[in-house]
Amino acid sequence: MTQFAVVWPLALGALRRSWPRQALMAAILGLAIAAYLLYATFLTGAGQEARLLVESLDLPCDLVFLGKSTLSQAEIETVMRNASVTLCETARSTWYLTAAGYVRVLALRESSSLWGLLAGPGGAEEAPPVPGRGEVLIPSWAAELSGLAVGQGFVLSPPRVPTAGSALRIAGVHQTADDLLGHCAFTLLPEAGPAPNALFVWMATPEAAAPLAWNLEQEYVRPGRPVVRTMDDPVILTAGLPDRMARSVLAQTYLPGAGVMMLVFGFCGIGLFTTVSLGFMDRRRSIAILKTVGMESAGVVTMLAVEQGLVAVAGTVLGSAIAAAAVPGLAAYFPGQPVLLWSSIIKGALAGVFVLGAAVFVPAASARVATVNQLLYNLPVPLMTRRISGQTGE
Amino acid sequence: MSNLLAAMGRATGSGTGPEEPILRAVNLNKSYFLGETIYAVNDVSLAVAPGEFVVVVGPSGCGKTTLLSLLGGLDRPNSGEVILAGHRFSKLSENGLAQLRRNQVGFVFQFFNLISHLTAMENVSLPMRFTRMGGRAIRERAEQLLVMVGLAQRSHHLPLQMSGGEQQRVAIARALANSPAVVLADEPTGNLDTKTKAEMADIFLRLNEEFKQSFVVVSHDEGFARYAHRVLKMRDGRIDAVEAGGR
Numbered sequence: 001m002t003q004f005a006v007v008w009p010l011a012l013g014a015l016r017r018s019w020p021r022q023a024l025m026a027a028i029l030g031l032a033i034a035a036y037l038l039y040a041t042f043l044t045g046a047g048q049e050a051r052l053l054v055e056s057l058d059l060p061c062d063l064v065f066l067g068k069s070t071l072s073q074a075e076i077e078t079v080m081r082n083a084s085v086t087l088c089e090t091a092r093s094t095w096y097l098t099a100a101g102y103v104r105v106l107a108l109r110e111s112s113s114l115w116g117l118l119a120g121p122g123g124a125e126e127a128p129p130v131p132g133r134g135e136v137l138i139p140s141w142a143a144e145l146s147g148l149a150v151g152q153g154f155v156l157s158p159p160r161v162p163t164a165g166s167a168l169r170i171a172g173v174h175q176t177a178d179d180l181l182g183h184c185a186f187t188l189l190p191e192a193g194p195a196p197n198a199l200f201v202w203m204a205t206p207e208a209a210a211p212l213a214w215n216l217e218q219e220y221v222r223p224g225r226p227v228v229r230t231m232d233d234p235v236i237l238t239a240g241l242p243d244r245m246a247r248s249v250l251a252q253t254y255l256p257g258a259g260v261m262m263l264v265f266g267f268c269g270i271g272l273f274t275t276v277s278l279g280f281m282d283r284r285r286s287i288a289i290l291k292t293v294g295m296e297s298a299g300v301v302t303m304l305a306v307e308q309g310l311v312a313v314a315g316t317v318l319g320s321a322i323a324a325a326a327v328p329g330l331a332a333y334f335p336g337q338p339v340l341l342w343s344s345i346i347k348g349a350l351a352g353v354f355v356l357g358a359a360v361f362v363p364a365a366s367a368r369v370a371t372v373n374q375l376l377y378n379l380p381v382p383l384m385t386r387r388i389s390g391q392t393g394e
Numbered sequence: 395m396s397n398l399l400a401a402m403g404r405a406t407g408s409g410t411g412p413e414e415p416i417l418r419a420v421n422l423n424k425s426y427f428l429g430e431t432i433y434a435v436n437d438v439s440l441a442v443a444p445g446e447f448v449v450v451v452g453p454s455g456c457g458k459t460t461l462l463s464l465l466g467g468l469d470r471p472n473s474g475e476v477i478l479a480g481h482r483f484s485k486l487s488e489n490g491l492a493q494l495r496r497n498q499v500g501f502v503f504q505f506f507n508l509i510s511h512l513t514a515m516e517n518v519s520l521p522m523r524f525t526r527m528g529g530r531a532i533r534e535r536a537e538q539l540l541v542m543v544g545l546a547q548r549s550h551h552l553p554l555q556m557s558g559g560e561q562q563r564v565a566i567a568r569a570l571a572n573s574p575a576v577v578l579a580d581e582p583t584g585n586l587d588t589k590t591k592a593e594m595a596d597i598f599l600r601l602n603e604e605f606k607q608s609f610v611v612v613s614h615d616e617g618f619a620r621y622a623h624r625v626l627k628m629r630d631g632r633i634d635a636v637e638a639g640g641r
Contacts, residue, residue, distance in 0.1 A: 017511045286510075289507045292466075294572075
């Protein structure tokens with residue numbers, strides 16, 4: 001027990017003395033954890049969004065493409081000209097948690113013809129007004145559920161572009177009969193905002209939609225982006241439960257990222273191992289002194305573990321902070337609603353502890369079995385090769 | 395000082411009497427392979443009685459430091475045995491050796507080997523922190539030891555804030571922390587100026603005379619011999635001659 005009580009001040013002192021190196025290690029680890037958290041955050045968010053999307057897949061249109069569409073307005077016009085489509089629209093489609101539960105918000109361009117399809121409250125013929133910047137049209141069911149009225153704020157969680165704010169002013173209520181549009185809230189898509197992530201194509205018949213779907217997928221959708229078709233596509237409809245479909249969407253988009261994550265952690269592991277090993281070389285003398293005055297092997301290992309454990313904590317805090325700060329900015333460029341979970345942070349911290357543990361294992365094992373003289377006089381120590389230099393004992 | 399004397403009451407011999415040796419080495423051998431086999435210590439046997447002051451002298455590279463490392467359990471011999479206070483080193487694990495060093499051996503090195511981020515008080519306390527001593531008892535004993543080596547006013551200074559002589563005094567206080575059976579000193583004055591050398595030698599002499607502390611001192615400087623009961627002269631890894639010291 002005495003061995004363990006004494007390691008804390010020694011570990012803290014050593015950390016204080018070598019703080020630039022330790023800060024570098026915490027930064028490397030922090031960046032790796034931040035990368036992991038961003039990956040996990042968008043993966044979780046995309047998973048939730050994909051599941052919600054599939055659950056609500058009751059659309060009047062024949063085709064829905066989701067993901068970062070590369071279609072420009074000119075390309076859309078080409079599609080419309082070459083295929084007998086009745087309507088073709090792009091939108092930014094995002095699910096938000098609101099006072100009325102999960103609501104899909106479609107951000108449309110001001111010139112969108114979809115505005116003309118919306119009906120006023122009570123099924124009135126007259127379309128509700130197009131909302132301005134920072135405003136939203138909500139469906140009547142959402143107004144009833146939330147108890148909110150025109151002029152009040154409609155809070156979206158979490159806030160992200162293109163809504164430009166977490167609370168949009170309710171400009172009006174619509175009661176559109178269409179199954180898709182009737183369940184959505186509408187806001188204005190800023191011209192300089194992120195690319196639309198959905199393309200809706202209305203076709204006369206499912207048979208007509210099939211070749212267009214193939215053509216769109218081949219010509220315009222980037223490989224790896226999720227493509228969800230309507231109920232008219234038997235492949236999707238018979239694919240199984242929403243969760244399975246959501247996993248399929250995630251697999252297309254995010255699983256290649258797992259390889260990148262392994263590379264990130266691999267490089268971090270190599271960097272940390274090198275840093276810890278160099279630190280151990282620098283500390284051979286102090287470890288030798290401690291062993292000389294009676295510190296046992298367990299004390300040496302605990303001291304090194306405590307030092308690196310504190311670095312791991314600092315790295316986790318740093319990584320979490322970086323991830324939390326980066327999520328809103330990156331939300332515009334990744335599909336899916338970002339959801340930062342505590343479980344992701346804990347997993348990230350555990351991964352960090354594992355990487356650091358692996359990095360500290362060889363130096364700690366080496367320090368444990370080396371004799372004092374090997375450490376003190378710079379002789380080769382077990383597990384770690386080191387050229388003989390300086391004094392080798394007389 | 396009487397408290398300190400009581401605390402250091404382990405060594406009680408006259409220094410030259412026929413008592414059981416506190417430290418014994420039997421046929422010690424240590425060699426290194428550096429392209430060719432170098433015999434640093436070659437079939438060395440010796441015994442140190444309680445309260446005895448032994449000085450080992452010899453030219454550079456004759457194996458003095460290696461011998462001291464083997465006597466203190468800092469290194470393992472290729473063959474032979476070291477017995478300290480009844481404990482055979484060959485029977486001890488690395489942890490067993492660490493415990494023995496903690497309780498029975500004090501070390502003083504040429505380059506002091508203090509922990510740089512610990513104060514003088516903390517450095518002296520360090521060996522005691524690995525024992526079951528309470529915090530207050532550790533503080534009191536560390537203060538007594540620092541007073542004894544004349545550093546009461548420097549107890550909260552870091553090693554870098556002290557002169558070489560002061561650092562070596564801290565190292566001596568640390569070596570005495572757990573009332574060791576023997577203090578092993580490797581060129582303790584090798585890095586000090588002439589005046590400080592004399593002060594350091596006086597401290598060693600006083601500890602030996604007043605507290606019957608056993609010493610094995612390795613020194614390049616044969617002047618140290620006048621403080622010793624016995625002088626061992628080493629050459630090429632062997633003890634070449636044993637002479638009476640200046641006391």
